[in-house]
Amino acid sequence: xxxxxxxxxxxxxxxxxxxxxxxxxxxxxxxxxxxxxxxxxxxxxxxxxxxxxxxxxxxxxxxxxxxxxxxxxxxxxxxxxxxxxxxxxxxxxxxxxxxxxxxxxxxxxxxxxxxxxxxxxxxxxxxxxxxxxxxxxxxxxxxxxxxxxxxxxxxxxxxxxxxxxxxxxxxxxxxxxxxxxxxxxxxxxxxxxxxxxxxxxxxxxxxxxxxxxxxxxxxxxxxxxxxxxxxxxxxxxxxxxxxxxxxxxxxxxxxxxxxxxxxxxxxxxxxxxxxxxxxxxxxxxxxxxxxxxxxxxxxxxxxxxxxxxxxxxxxxxxxxxxx
Amino acid sequence: xxxxxxxxxxxxxxxxxxxxxxxxxxxxxxxxxxxxxxxxxxxxxxxxxxxxxxxxxxxxxxxxxxxxxxxxxxxxxxxxxxxxxxxxxxxxxxxxxxxxxxxxxxxxxxxxxxxxxxxxxxxxxxxxxxxxxxxxxxxxxxxxxxxxxxxxxxxxxxxxxxxxxxxxxxxxxxxxxxxxxxxxxxxxxxxxxxxxxxxxxxxxxxxxxxxxxxxxxxxxxxxxxxxxxxxxxxxxxxxxxxxxxxxxxxxxxxxxxxxxxxxxxxxxxxxxxxxxxxxxxxxxxxxxxxxxxxxxxxxxxxxxxxxxxxxxxxxxxxxxxxx
Numbered sequence: 001x002x003x004x005x006x007x008x009x010x011x012x013x014x015x016x017x018x019x020x021x022x023x024x025x026x027x028x029x030x031x032x033x034x035x036x037x038x039x040x041x042x043x044x045x046x047x048x049x050x051x052x053x054x055x056x057x058x059x060x061x062x063x064x065x066x067x068x069x070x071x072x073x074x075x076x077x078x079x080x081x082x083x084x085x086x087x088x089x090x091x092x093x094x095x096x097x098x099x100x101x102x103x104x105x106x107x108x109x110x111x112x113x114x115x116x117x118x119x120x121x122x123x124x125x126x127x128x129x130x131x132x133x134x135x136x137x138x139x140x141x142x143x144x145x146x147x148x149x150x151x152x153x154x155x156x157x158x159x160x161x162x163x164x165x166x167x168x169x170x171x172x173x174x175x176x177x178x179x180x181x182x183x184x185x186x187x188x189x190x191x192x193x194x195x196x197x198x199x200x201x202x203x204x205x206x207x208x209x210x211x212x213x214x215x216x217x218x219x220x221x222x223x224x225x226x227x228x229x230x231x232x233x234x235x236x237x238x239x240x241x242x243x244x245x246x247x248x249x250x251x252x253x254x255x256x257x258x259x260x261x262x263x264x265x266x267x268x269x270x271x272x273x274x275x276x277x278x279x280x281x282x283x284x285x286x287x288x289x290x291x292x293x294x295x296x297x298x299x300x301x302x303x304x305x306x307x308x309x310x311x312x313x314x315x316x317x318x319x320x321x322x323x
Numbered sequence: 324x325x326x327x328x329x330x331x332x333x334x335x336x337x338x339x340x341x342x343x344x345x346x347x348x349x350x351x352x353x354x355x356x357x358x359x360x361x362x363x364x365x366x367x368x369x370x371x372x373x374x375x376x377x378x379x380x381x382x383x384x385x386x387x388x389x390x391x392x393x394x395x396x397x398x399x400x401x402x403x404x405x406x407x408x409x410x411x412x413x414x415x416x417x418x419x420x421x422x423x424x425x426x427x428x429x430x431x432x433x434x435x436x437x438x439x440x441x442x443x444x445x446x447x448x449x450x451x452x453x454x455x456x457x458x459x460x461x462x463x464x465x466x467x468x469x470x471x472x473x474x475x476x477x478x479x480x481x482x483x484x485x486x487x488x489x490x491x492x493x494x495x496x497x498x499x500x501x502x503x504x505x506x507x508x509x510x511x512x513x514x515x516x517x518x519x520x521x522x523x524x525x526x527x528x529x530x531x532x533x534x535x536x537x538x539x540x541x542x543x544x545x546x547x548x549x550x551x552x553x554x555x556x557x558x559x560x561x562x563x564x565x566x567x568x569x570x571x572x573x574x575x576x577x578x579x580x581x582x583x584x585x586x587x588x589x590x591x592x593x594x595x596x597x598x599x600x601x602x603x604x605x606x607x608x609x610x611x612x613x614x615x616x617x618x619x620x621x622x623x624x625x626x627x628x629x630x631x632x633x634x635x636x637x638x639x640x641x642x643x644x645x646x
Contacts, residue, residue, distance in 0.1 A: 028368065029474070029476065032477070032556060033407070033474075033476055033477050033478075033556070034372060034402075034403040034404075034406035034407055034477070034539075034540060034541060035370040035371055035372040035403050035404060035406075035407045035409065035467070035474070036370070036371045036372070037368050037369070037370060037407070037469070037474050038368060038369040038370075038371060039368055039369075039471075040363040040367075040368070040369050042365075044363075045351060045360050045361060045362055045363070046360070046361040046362075046363050046369055046466070047358040047359070047360060047361075048358055048359045048361060048413070048415060048448070048449065048464070048466060049357060049358040049359070049449070050415045050417045050449065050450055050451050050462070050464055051417075051451050052417055052419060052451050052453045052462075054419060054453055054455065056456065057419075057453055057454065057455075058453075080357040080358050081357075081358060083357040083358075084356070084357055084358045084360070086358065090371070092371060092373045092464070094373045094374075094375055094417075094462045096375060096377060096380075096460070125371070126371065126372070126373065127373055128373050128374050128375045128462070130375045130377055130380055130381075131380065132377065132380075133379065133458065135456065137419070137460055139373070139375075139417045139451070139462040141371070141373055141415070141464050143369070143371060143466075144358070146360070148362075151352070151356075151358070151360050153352065153356055154355070154356050154357070155356075216357075217357060218357060233355060233356070
């Protein structure tokens with residue numbers, strides 16, 4: 001059954017109405033007018049982020065269930081809010097769908113998205129719909145808030161700061177490699193965080209309210225690329241220790257991923273942050289492990305000390321999704 | 324030359340940096356971090372709208388110059404802010420481009436967009452980029468503000484209110500028909516407002532600050548569809564007079580468009596609003612003509628009195644762009 005724009009809006013509306021009753025929301029007016037109207041708290045600033053989820057670029061229909069695509073779509077935006085130390089408020093979804101897409105796909109996509117939204121108290125407050133020629137195109141916009149002047153920027157890292165990362169790295173890229181090798185065969189339970197990444201919103205909030213982080217970014221493009229962003233925006237360099245990079249354990253029996261995957265693989269949605277040398281940084285924040293991986297240096301560029309004790313230059317290698 | 328993501332971001336950054344110096348902006352932090360950070364004024368609410376501009380759905384590369392596509396892309400969002408009586412602050416652009424698109428196309432697209440942004444004091448504050456398989460996909464997000472509780476909603480129309488529209492209707496749809504007939508041949512100067520619609524931001528602001536409008540929407544989908552939205556959200560009906568519908572003059576020599584185009588043609592981006600029966604509504608607001616076209620009635624549904632004096636039912640006929 002071809003998907004009508006009306007039925008999609010009705011579906012989103014039904015799901016958001018259910019939520020609206022449940023929790024007091026900052027969304028004064030959602031779907032059904034020219035704009036959404038949001039309350040931003042007194043003394044707060046507004047955070048805005050937008051992220052595409054494009055079929056065959058960010059996901060594949062044969063690998064990712066609609067529920068998982070919806071979850072990942074919103075997770076990308078929430079992770080950006082987390083990386084500023086912000087509180088997410090509302091999400092907006094622009095969705096272009098092929099005419100022959102089964103309605104069940106859309107329903108499950110919206111379910112995956114709204115389930116994650118509910119978990120973080122986010123209202124799906126609007127968006128746009130269109131018909132696309134052949135592929136599924138989603139653009140998620142997340143609006144959040146942060147006390148004025150308190151957002152944790154990429155530009156705050158200083159000489160001597162230590163570098164930390166939450167969780168483990170390389171697991172999502174390893175899961176993609178596994179699927180590529182399996183040539184489309186379903187690999188259930190392979191690495192759940194690839195399919196249902198949990199944005200580190202609570203860790204970001206804790207780091208901001210306790211004034212721990214001096215600079216922060218989420219690892220969506222891979223450690224080497226994201227750390228390069230911090231270095232560039234802060235005008236500093238970084239030294240890492242390969243032995244300290246927390247690598248994801250993937251597969252059955254589970255083994256640590258390759259160092260290269262941990263350094264360059266994207267879509268882990270962990271938080272990468274810096275803290276002053278004398279700052280006490282817990283090894284676990286809101287249940288998420290935190291690992292020290294290196295330090296900020298004056299000389300620009302990034303270097304890594306390998307297991308052999310040799311120091312090598314580390315270049316950012318942008319994560320190319322499924323290309 | 325294939326377009327790199329980096330060069331696009333650099334181009335946007337260059338253009339927004341130029342602007343940032345020129346005008347004091349509410350954008351505290353734009354491109355170059357995980358989120359943009361916006362100041363929302365004291366006692367203000369945040370408005371958010373998102374609109375797709377998809378190749379072969381909303382524009383055609385052979386009909387619309389890149390400059391014009393960029394202009395129309397932002398105009399769609401600004402028009403939504405106008406329809407709430409809001410002030411636009413910032414825009415976010417998600418852009419997916421085919422790998423073989425000439426860099427000049429992108430440069431001119433961004434120019435068209437930023438020129439309109441500058442005109443309305445809007446900063447291009449972020450977005451996302453991706454490679455698309457074959458077609459150009461843009462999603463524009465515009466954030467604005469409005470004094471708390473003062474946004475003009477679709478739901479405010481009451482029995483006895485009179486119905487008004489700015490400018491003229493049907494011109495944009497007539498321009499599309501002309502281009503379809505000309506089969507891709509350039510028709511320069513045919514109907515400039517189709518190619519460079521001017522969002523009615525100043526009219527919307529005037530209607531809100533002077534408490535004139537009780538309900539408002541922009542005519543992006545066509546009068547019949549947009550008026551139906553006001554009726555539905557307000558729980559009322561509407562009677563129109565065909566003789567009073569201001570029809571665009573298109574062609575050379577210029578002639579008035581067909582009534583059907585004025586009733587159902589989309590993308591005119593005029594403002595459709597209601598005002599109390601005793602409200603004095605000027606026939607010209609900030610240089611834009613305003614025409615009374617009917618009134619709000621208790622009975623649901625819409626009717627129109629024709630030139631022959633007969634009253635007929637008026638059904639919403641959604642505008643389908645180029646399909």
